[in-house]
Amino acid sequence: MALWGYYALPDLPSNTRVNWLTPAEKELALLRMKNAGKQLDEPITWVGVARVFKKWHFWVYTAYYTYSVPQINTYPTVTNAVTIVTTLCYGWVSDGIGLRSPIVYFSLTVCFFAAMNLAVWDGVPFGLKWASFYLTGFAQGSGPVFLTMVNEICAGDSLERKLILGSTNSIAYAFNAWIPLITYDTNYAPRFLIGNSVTVGLIVCAACTLSLALYLQRRDAARSKRAMV
Template sequence: MLTIINQIPYCVFMIPGTMLMTRIRPSILMPLSEFAWGIFTLTCAFAHSLDQMYAYRFMVGFFGAISYTGSIFIIGSWYRRPEMARRLGFYAVASPLGSMFSGYLQSAAYENLDGVRGLAGWRWLFIICSIITFPVALWGSIAIPDTPQTTRCILLKKHDVELSLSRMADAGHARKKVSMAGIRKALGGWQWYLFVFAWILLDQNEQMLSNAMTLYLKSYPDEFTVPQVNNLPTVTNAISVVTTLAASWYTDKSRNPFLPGLMASIMFCVSAYILVGWNVSLSAKFFAWFMGGSILVLQSILMTWATLETMEDLEVRAFVTGSMNCLGNALKTGTNIVVFPTSQAPRFRRGYIWTAITASLQLVVLISIKLMTIRDRKKPAPVVEETLKKEDVGDELAQEMPTNF
């Protein structure tokens, strides 16, 4: 229930928050949200009732809503097509690296801080997270550059800004504020439907990686220690880091996000099918859980692909990328309770069957996106009128003539 309480405001305010960044500087909005996130994370450490924890986790979800999509929005405003995948890839690996760090942090808190000053280890985790958050929020107010058209970042020199403006002007970027017209335009194109559906499937697939392995390990306390329960799942995150960086590098060099996305999806399908079978060796199960981390490649690939396909229109880009993460998380919050209930641990037969289905659909959607991009490339470019009406030419010439002619 705590997860649902946290995810509701996170999903509801994600799209409005991303849109708001076209009107309020991200260098103001994001650090303020981060600082508030840190305050309510700290209050979680001192909650004395479940109702208090519900309220605090709700506020944590609210102020964390724009963090991910806001960062994608900013990155997409500063880099050109051949540079996008690596930058989004570097950002995407922060998630599995963070999960790895939190796993080690949980182990350390359990072993060293549990009971210190009368506080349980889980309370110390909230305290540590908030302590890390406050300086990050302060740094964000200095380092977040907004967009090239609006930046006031003191870390950038004048010629840096001028260079960025010229680069992004060549790429077709324009400063706009999100409006209802922009939303209607986004809903009128195929990009919103296919990329949002692809991200929804990605979030469904990620459920196999979140708690399934951890709960399996916890089911055998005589075979796996508490540190092993926390640390072994981090191997999945390590594999996702390596595969994401490799896929991002390939995408920028080849300008082809389809191939690494397809390969990662195929590998994940194999992992899902192994776990559906279940009656395999422990080594095969570990292989499936570990190599299943390759699906996280799609976090950077899909965001890169969506950004590239909507790069010329800031309104459409903000709405599409915001919708992807918002709707994906919203549906995952609901389905996670149904398809991966803890009562079915450690096998999760229903969950693995569901994941095998969504993984197979992921392949279909990726192929569909590729086909739509091929179709768009074949469309003739709009013809631009190179001649003006005769009377317009006369008016322009009259305006340009010297008055003493």
């Protein structure tokens, strides 16, 4: 797989060296990036990094990925199947309606409902507990949609896009590597009060972060529109 990826992935239009693309196709890819308003690849420099850090995009979008996804230990195959189906559906619907944030909000809402049920536990019907475990599979599929939104918003600055996407992915994996180990102590299975309570709080933080990003995005768009008048 790694060898195939090395051969098949063409890298960026501005620096691709694959031999299965003709010069005309490479020029077409560059033209498409230009028409889409995307800046060509920019090397990482201290000046460029400082420019990115001065913008809100890096701090807000990176902060979104500080929430964790519950790690299900019982019948994980079903949860993974839910993740696969929802990931495909999120992508199709998002592209179909041309919007990203509603998909992410929907995912957060479903996972908030599931985590709340699992945190409360007492008094929650047995069937709803099972359903809530499976509903946690709605979480991971919204990640690619969120990253697509970031990619589109930062399309005009290739260095910023590169740093933010790399940082968000790194932080997501870093947090998911240790937070579940601490908060989902298997000694307390099947009720993970601490883990699901933390998840509820972090989902709220993620929703607030997303809302802040949308507000700042609209503010910047309004400023740009006024500047053009």
